[in-house]
Amino acid sequence: MDWQTLIESQAVLASIPPELRGVAEYREIKAGETLFRLGDRLRGVFCVVAGEVRLVRRARNGTEIILQRSRGGFFAEASLYGKAYHCDAVASQSGAVLRFPAQAFRAALGTDAMFRDAWMVHLAHEVRQLRAQCERLGLKTAAQRIVHYVDSEGTDGAVRLTESRKAWAAELGLTHEALYRALRRLQADGTLEVNAERIALGHRKAALRP
Amino acid sequence: MDWQTLIESQAVLASIPPELRGVAEYREIKAGETLFRLGDRLRGVFCVVAGEVRLVRRARNGTEIILQRSRGGFFAEASLYGKAYHCDAVASQSGAVLRFPAQAFRAALGTDAMFRDAWMVHLAHEVRQLRAQCERLGLKTAAQRIVHYVDSEGTDGAVRLTESRKAWAAELGLTHEALYRALRRLQADGTLEVNAERIALGHRKAALRP
DNA sequence: CGTACTTTTGAATCGCATCAAATCTGGTGG
DNA sequence: CCACCAGATTTGATGCGATTCAAAAGTACG
Numbered sequence: 001m002d003w004q005t006l007i008e009s010q011a012v013l014a015s016i017p018p019e020l021r022g023v024a025e026y027r028e029i030k031a032g033e034t035l036f037r038l039g040d041r042l043r044g045v046f047c048v049v050a051g052e053v054r055l056v057r058r059a060r061n062g063t064e065i066i067l068q069r070s071r072g073g074f075f076a077e078a079s080l081y082g083k084a085y086h087c088d089a090v091a092s093q094s095g096a097v098l099r100f101p102a103q104a105f106r107a108a109l110g111t112d113a114m115f116r117d118a119w120m121v122h123l124a125h126e127v128r129q130l131r132a133q134c135e136r137l138g139l140k141t142a143a144q145r146i147v148h149y150v151d152s153e154g155t156d157g158a159v160r161l162t163e164s165r166k167a168w169a170a171e172l173g174l175t176h177e178a179l180y181r182a183l184r185r186l187q188a189d190g191t192l193e194v195n196a197e198r199i200a201l202g203h204r205k206a207a208l209r210p
Numbered sequence: 211m212d213w214q215t216l217i218e219s220q221a222v223l224a225s226i227p228p229e230l231r232g233v234a235e236y237r238e239i240k241a242g243e244t245l246f247r248l249g250d251r252l253r254g255v256f257c258v259v260a261g262e263v264r265l266v267r268r269a270r271n272g273t274e275i276i277l278q279r280s281r282g283g284f285f286a287e288a289s290l291y292g293k294a295y296h297c298d299a300v301a302s303q304s305g306a307v308l309r310f311p312a313q314a315f316r317a318a319l320g321t322d323a324m325f326r327d328a329w330m331v332h333l334a335h336e337v338r339q340l341r342a343q344c345e346r347l348g349l350k351t352a353a354q355r356i357v358h359y360v361d362s363e364g365t366d367g368a369v370r371l372t373e374s375r376k377a378w379a380a381e382l383g384l385t386h387e388a389l390y391r392a393l394r395r396l397q398a399d400g401t402l403e404v405n406a407e408r409i410a411l412g413h414r415k416a417a418l419r420p
Numbered sequence: 421c422g423t424a425c426t427t428t429t430g431a432a433t434c435g436c437a438t439c440a441a442a443t444c445t446g447g448t449g450g
Numbered sequence: 451c452c453a454c455c456a457g458a459t460t461t462g463a464t465g466c467g468a469t470t471c472a473a474a475a476g477t478a479c480g
Binding site: 140141142174175177178181182 | 469470
């Protein structure tokens with residue numbers, strides 16, 4: 001399938017002006033593949049067209065923290081200005097990405113008002129989401145973080161998990177064991193309803209920290 | 211002192227075009243004063259001219275997490291597009307802020323290329339900083355978070371704290387007791403050199419998690 | 421069908437939160 | 451100038467919750 005056609009189907013990409021599309025590099029990625037590493041020289045802004053890409057950083061002891069999870073849309077936005085990437089980008093599902101050279105991207109931002117607006121909305125959304133994650137990671141207990149996640153990432157008190165629980169645990173700053181146990185407890189006391197990938201708030205909104 | 215003159219002295223503000231300055235509202239703030247609260251309808255983008263403002267969110271149990279600390283420069287950037295503020299803004303030191311109505315701000319972004327560039331650089335920096343904080347909060351021990359802070363916020367392996375240790379603890383997602391104790395231990399084993407508000411990495415870079 | 425990974429449970433340990441309290445600090449008003 | 455107060459700093463004791471290590475069962479995929 002022609003990737004130019006593929007792009008048309010993605011809402012986020014509708015705003016990209018033709019002259020920028022012309023210089024984009026299309027690339028298919030397999031699960032587990034690394035797009036760039038911390039310290040690599042910048043090669044532009046990326047955009048997920050299919051699959052999922054994660055920005056991660058690893059501590060020396062091996063535990064990794066997921067900074068961003070992209071399923072469709074831009075990532076590595078900060079790279080427009082810096083000199084080197086400040087985290088790793090790894091495909092967690094097979095798919096495809098587009099790479100836009102920084103110079104052309106900046107030029108397009110200067111020329112196309114629609115594109116610029118879409119870009120700024122995207123950045124604002126990114127900031128907002130990161131703030132929510134900081135707030136969540138500031139919570140002390142697993143139960144609090146889980147409920148906060150459902151509250152802020154979900155709609156109508158429920159989320160559909162698009163990732164494994166192990167990955168979710170990393171996103172919540174927990175070990176997977178702690179997540180499993182907390183989920184079980186929350187389900188037992190009626191705070192949460194857990195059905196496979198669907199997690200919903202129960203009626204009994206337990207006082208998590210009286 | 212005329213605030214228009216005051217602005218000139220701030221690097222961040224040099225890029226603001228005259229027509230936007232004209233509609234800015236200058237406001238002095240006392241320490242402890244609240245600028246806006248979570249849920250308030252948006253009243254534009256703010257900029258710290260003097261003093262310090264913090265964006266915080268409070269959990270039901272009272273513990274608060276500091277989402278952003280602004281000492282000179284914009285904050286509440288995400289507010290350009292949303293409908294309501296998603297956190298509280300509290301002055302932690304007396305000072306002054308400027309408020310820019312969202313409409314005029316967006317107009318200026320569309321007109322002035324220099325201003326636009328500066329704004330995007332600012333947003334990119336914000337994203338980068340938030341990612342660093344997420345990564346830090348993902349670390350499990352107090353020692354790791356402290357060292358990470360000095361590494362990523364400091365220059366040349368040292369930071370000058372501009373806030374109380376209690377506030378620093380909140381930023382690190384710790385209780386102040388845990389911070390004090392961890393600092394003491396790190397100083398004892400030579401990992402850190404602590405002198406009042408100056409915190410530097412020592413020569414002995416202890417393996418924090420072997 | 422085998423292999424790699426996730427999911428799940430168990431037991432022991434460690435670090436942080438919590439509660440308590442004493443000291444120190446800067447700032448206010450008498 | 452000093453007494454006083456609110457807040458920050460510091461230390462101690464205790465308990466809880468998450469990490470860690472270990473291992474079994476389930477599951478997806480070539």
